[in-house]
Amino acid sequence: MTPNPRTADEDLLHCLHAVGSGDGDGERVDRIRHEVATGFATLASIGKAVSVFGSARVAHDDPRYELARRVTAELGRAGFAVITGGGPGLMEAANRGARDVGATSVGLGVELPHEQHLNNHLDVALTFRYFFARKLMFVRYASAFVVMPGGFGTLDELFEALTLVQTGKIHEFPVVLVGHHHWGGLVNWLGEALEANGFTGPGDTDLLVVSDEPEEIAALVQRCHLRQIARGPR
């Protein structure tokens, strides 16, 4: 018997081990429904927005922190709200950049087994129990994903978006990687190991745009947003 789950995600994901929360699947489905409904109700009025991802582990004096802040300030000037995971590091930098220019700053935190806090630069804050419910919000309310340097969490969010674009679930949805230095190796590998061997389709690597320039990123996001509007409902 596995000890009591520390988070709702742990409870949900460990059915083979008969995790001992005492709940049945009916209660779990109710919790999921409530979480999704709360997310929808909270975010319905945020207007046009971009989801920005990036490392939880980057310090304030790191140049990438400043770059994240500049990128989201530029997005904010273009009228976009900024949605992040609400945590520290580059998430915090992105929320600060939005706040710097008076744009709406949104943090969608997630319950984790270890203690963690939402950053102090949020106008709208929600904490989710379930990673998958939170990820739905990142896509549903955004016109683009902007991906700062990061680790596994950031890669997970990046590849979810890419798969949704590749499979035609979302359209005119730019996925922008910020930082040639961090992302260049991955993009080369995607071309050489995946596309060249037929694991992805011709041109799939081009679904990613790499840039270090806040103005260029904001202009691209704005162009795609206008194309999304012209296209009509998703």
Ligand SMILES: C/C(=C\CNc1ncnc2c1ncn2[C@@H]1O[C@H](COP(=O)(O)O)[C@@H](O)[C@H]1O)CO
């Ligand atoms: C590691 C520490 C705290 C973690 N806190 C997080 N809070 C909110 N969101 C998080 C957190 N950690 C990861 N995420 C999500 O994944 C992305 C960053 O992950 P990475 O592995 O650091 O690249 C990020 O976009 C979040 O959505 C204590 O410092």
